Amino acid sequence: MNAQEHIAEQFEGNRKHLLAVAYRMLGSWSEAEDAVQEAWLRLSLSDSRAIENLGGWLTTVVSRICLDMLRTRKSRREEPVEAHSSHSFMNHPDSDPEQEALLADSVGLAMLVVLGNLNPSERVTFVLHDIFAIPFTEIAAILGKSETAARQLASRARRRVRGDSPEEDKPALAYQRELIEAFLAAARDADFDRLLAVLDPDVVLRDDRQGGELRITHGAQHLAQQVAGRIQASQPALVNGSVGVIVAPGGRLQYVLQYAIRQGKIAEIDLISDSIRISRLDLKLLDN
Numbered sequence: 627m628n629a630q631e632h633i634a635e636q637f638e639g640n641r642k643h644l645l646a647v648a649y650r651m652l653g654s655w656s657e658a659e660d661a662v663q664e665a666w667l668r669l670s671l672s673d674s675r676a677i678e679n680l681g682g683w684l685t686t687v688v689s690r691i692c693l694d695m696l697r698t699r700k701s702r703r704e705e706p707v708e709a710h711s712s713h714s715f716m717n718h719p720d721s722d723p724e725q726e727a728l729l730a731d732s733v734g735l736a737m738l739v740v741l742g743n744l745n746p747s748e749r750v751t752f753v754l755h756d757i758f759a760i761p762f763t764e765i766a767a768i769l770g771k772s773e774t775a776a777r778q779l780a781s782r783a784r785r786r787v788r789g790d791s792p793e794e795d796k797p798a799l800a801y802q803r804e805l806i807e808a809f810l811a812a813a814r815d816a817d818f819d820r821l822l823a824v825l826d827p828d829v830v831l832r833d834d835r836q837g838g839e840l841r842i843t844h845g846a847q848h849l850a851q852q853v854a855g856r857i858q859a860s861q862p863a864l865v866n867g868s869v870g871v872i873v874a875p876g877g878r879l880q881y882v883l884q885y886a887i888r889q890g891k892i893a894e895i896d897l898i899s900d901s902i903r904i905s906r907l908d909l910k911l912l913d914n
């Protein structure tokens with residue numbers, strides 16, 4: 627085996643790890659593959675004899691490539707439709723289904739969507755440190771910042787991911803969550819009486835799944851009939867600062883539910899499936 631073949635074999639041994647890192651940073655399987663391929667090109671043009679820790683070197687290179695891609699995306703105000711589409715990375719024709727399933731389970735759809743709200747430096751720092759336990763000294767070198775600045779980025783990213791709220795907001799959020807979880811449970815169980823108990827009699831549902839044309843449902847009775855036995859694979863999340871829901875059956879994001887609550891009842895529901903509209907939402911995780 628010559629030197630080039632040996633390096634290629636070592637690279638292939640790191641490929642799955644590099645794809646996992648890149649996918650968490652970019653939220654797009656195709657972009658993650660592009661980043662890993664770029665890392666291979668850079669490795670092939672480098673003097674591999676001077677690299678002491680190939681795995682660490684490749685992680686650093688992939689992270690810098692992803693950081694550049696995120697910054698370019700941000701400057702163009704782009705977000706990959708793939709990250710918010712019902713056709714997720716698991717549909718990519720050339721990918722490894724087993725590896726993709728593992729990634730889907732380990733990343734979590736809600737987490738991936740929320741990571742999209744972080745700026746590039748926050749996202750890279752959070753992924754490298756909180757998911758892959760890479761030391762801040764190495765992250766600082768990747769970002770071109772001080773170790774203190776990297777720690778501050780990680781702290782800010784954690785707060786944004788967790789959706790930390792001021793103390794005075796917590797009782798209101800707790801009540802919203804209790805009401806919405808009761809609605810979801812009743813919908814899953816097709817329990818009409820429990821659905822009617824949490825819905826305003828004049829509740830309105832606005833559904834954008836008809837090719838951009840809103841389908842509007844009026845009244846608790848009609849809405850209860852429409853949602854009974856549905857809204858599976860749902861997870862509460864903060865949607866623009868209020869409790870809403872992310873719905874992702876099979877690990878594929880279908881839509882986000884945004885609620886308006888009045889006098890202790892759900893009075894309005896917006897079902898948002900359009901990828902561009904979803905990308906404009908401020909989404910954060912809720913503690914279990």
